[in-house]
Amino acid sequence: MKKLFTLFCFFLLSTALVLSGCGITSFVLHPFGPKKSFLKKRVLVTDLIDKGGFGKQVEQHLKDTLIEKLSATKRVVLFNAPANISGIEMASGSSYGVVVDKGLLQEARKKGINVVLTATISPIEREEKLKGIWPLRSAVAYYQVAIVFNLIDPQNGTVILNHVESGGVSIDLGEDEFTDRKWMREELLRTILPKLVKNAVKPIEEALDSEPWEGRILSVGKRIEINAGADVGVEVGYRFDVFGGSEKIKSRDGREFLVSWKKIGKIRVTEVRETTSFTVPIRGDGFKPGQRIVSVD
Numbered sequence: 001m002k003k004l005f006t007l008f009c010f011f012l013l014s015t016a017l018v019l020s021g022c023g024i025t026s027f028v029l030h031p032f033g034p035k036k037s038f039l040k041k042r043v044l045v046t047d048l049i050d051k052g053g054f055g056k057q058v059e060q061h062l063k064d065t066l067i068e069k070l071s072a073t074k075r076v077v078l079f080n081a082p083a084n085i086s087g088i089e090m091a092s093g094s095s096y097g098v099v100v101d102k103g104l105l106q107e108a109r110k111k112g113i114n115v116v117l118t119a120t121i122s123p124i125e126r127e128e129k130l131k132g133i134w135p136l137r138s139a140v141a142y143y144q145v146a147i148v149f150n151l152i153d154p155q156n157g158t159v160i161l162n163h164v165e166s167g168g169v170s171i172d173l174g175e176d177e178f179t180d181r182k183w184m185r186e187e188l189l190r191t192i193l194p195k196l197v198k199n200a201v202k203p204i205e206e207a208l209d210s211e212p213w214e215g216r217i218l219s220v221g222k223r224i225e226i227n228a229g230a231d232v233g234v235e236v237g238y239r240f241d242v243f244g245g246s247e248k249i250k251s252r253d254g255r256e257f258l259v260s261w262k263k264i265g266k267i268r269v270t271e272v273r274e275t276t277s278f279t280v281p282i283r284g285d286g287f288k289p290g291q292r293i294v295s296v297d
Contacts (some may be wrong), residue, residue, distance in 0.1 A: 037212060037213035037295040037297070038233060038295075038297060039213040039228065039232045039233050039234065039295050039297075040074075040075055040076055040077050040231075040232040040233050041075065041076050041077070041114040041115055041208045041211070041213065041232075042076070042077045042079065042111070042112060042113045042114045042115070042231075042232065043070070043076045043077070043078050043079065043113070043114065043115050043116075043117050043208070044079045044080075044081055044104075044107075044108045044111070044113045044115070044116045044117065044154070045063065045066065045067060045070075045078055045079065045080060045081065045117045046081040046104065046116065046117065046118045046119075047059060047060075047063060047081065048062055048063055048119045048120070048121055048147075049118070049119070049120040049121065050121050051120060051121055051122055051123050052121045052122060052123045052124055052145060053123070054121060054189060054193070058189060058193070059121075061194075062119075062121075062147075062193055062194065062197050063119075065194055065197045065198070066117075066119070066197050066200075066201070069197070069198055069201040070201060070204065070205070073201070073205050075205060075208065075209065076208065077231050077232060079111060079113065081104060081107075081116075082104075082107060104116065104154075105152075105154045105157055108154035109154050109155065112215065112216070112227040112228075112275065113154050114153075114154075114208075114211075114213065114214065114215075115151050115152065115153065115154070115160060115208060115211070116151070116152045116153075116154050117149070117150070117151055117152075117204070118149070118150045118152065119147055119148065119149050119150070119197075119200075120147065120148045121145065121146075121147050121193070122145055122146040122147070122148070122166075123145075124143055124144070124145050124185070124188065125143070125144055125145075126141055126142070126143050127141075127142045127144065128140070128141055128142070128173060129142050131170060138172065138173075139172075139173040139174075140170040140171060140172055140173055140176075141170070141171045141172075141173055141176040142168050142169075142170050143168050143169050143170075143171070143184050143188065144166055144167065144168030145166065145167070145168060145188050145192060145193065145196075146164055146165065146166035146167075146196070147164070147165050147166075147193070147196045147197065147200065148162070148163070148164050149161070149162075149163045149164075149165070149200050149203075149204060150162055150163075151204065151207055151208070155214075160207055160208075160211060161203070161204065161207035163200060163203050163204065163207075165196035165197075165199050165200050166196070167192045167195060167196055168188070168192060169184060169187045169188060169191075169192065171184065212294050212295065213228075213232070213294065213295035214292055214293065214294055214295075215227045215228045215240070215292075215293045215295075216289075216290060216291065216292060216293065217242070217287060217288065217289050217290065217291045217293060218276060218289060219289055220287050220288060220289060223270065223271075223278040223279060223280055224267055224278070224279045224280065224281070224287055225276055225277070225278055225279075226240065226267070226269075226276065226277050226278075226279055226293055227275065227276055228240075228276070228277055228293070228295075229272060229273050229274050229275040229276045229277050230272050230273065230274055230275075231274055231275050234269055234272050234277050235269070235272060236269055236270060236271070236272060237268065237269060237297075238268070238269045238277075238295070238296075238297045239266055239267065239268050239269075239282065239295075239296040239297055240266065240267050240269075240279065240293040240294060240295055240296060241263055241265075241266055241293065241294045241296055242263070242264050242265045242266065242267055242284065242287060242291055242292070242293055243261040243262065243263055243264065243291065243292045243293070243294065244261070244262050244264045244286065244288075244291055261292065263284075264284050264285075264286055264287070264291070265281055265282070265283050265284015265285065265286070265287065266281070266282040266283050266284060266296070267279040267280065267281055267282060267287070267293070268280055268281075268282050
């Protein structure tokens with residue numbers, strides 16, 4: 001059983017590295033290097049994928065808990081994934097592997113989302129183990145469950161974070177066969193699963209903070225419009241470096257990604273709206289819609 005549980009986590013972590021057919025990790029696409037920004041990240045949260053059969057009510061409760069705890073950090077702007085688009089779909093040829101729904105990534109790009117957050121609940125696994133300190137050790141049946149969290153860059157489907165939280169309940173081996181399985185399941189639902197969600201908030205927050213704040217140029221005229229506004233904390237005077245792509249690689253599904261970015265200039269915010277801002281060049285030229293911007297402030 002322990003082997004199956006380990007395989008579940010392994011498959012979810014390893015297949016995340018080939019999300020949408022691309023095995024590139026996020027740092028490859030950040031040649032300008034990570035830069036901590038004061039701007040909030042826009043995070044699209046998908047429904048949890050329940051492989052443990054806990055039910056829709058439990059999925060929703062855990063998602064609500066995750067959103068509540070992340071909101072309390074005041075470092076994110078959270079969005080719910082559309083109900084008609086699943087967060088992940090089964091990868092062909094693997095019982096546990098997952099890939100991100102391409103429609104979801106497309107929706108995230110339209111909304112100017114910085115990161116997509118998915119989570120998968122594992123099946124319950126039973127393991128027999130020894131508990132306590134010798135010579136007072138006793139045999140117990142340990143019922144465990146895990147949640148695998150993935151942070152994905154919607155621009156290219158690459159992985160920013162894979163994180164596993166696991167926990168369980170122990171039952172004396174002699175009492176295991178007489179224990180109501182409903183009690184064990186309720187303990188996992190009531191105490192363990194919510195705890196796993198709460199424990200994941202800090203590593204998720206740290207991963208988000210370690211990533212530079214990235215956006216895009218929306219239009220170029222007398223002023224340059226960008227997809228960063230008051231919702232993420234932009235103020236008049238904020239500056240952004242502008243990057244233009246130069247080198248492309250092709251993923252297994254035929255999509256092309258820019259992996260070499262050349263800094264072509266810097267822009268400064270002159271007017272802030274709710275989700276967008278207008279900027280003027282500080283230096284550089286050749287600005288075009290779709291070019292990547294990275295927060296300097």
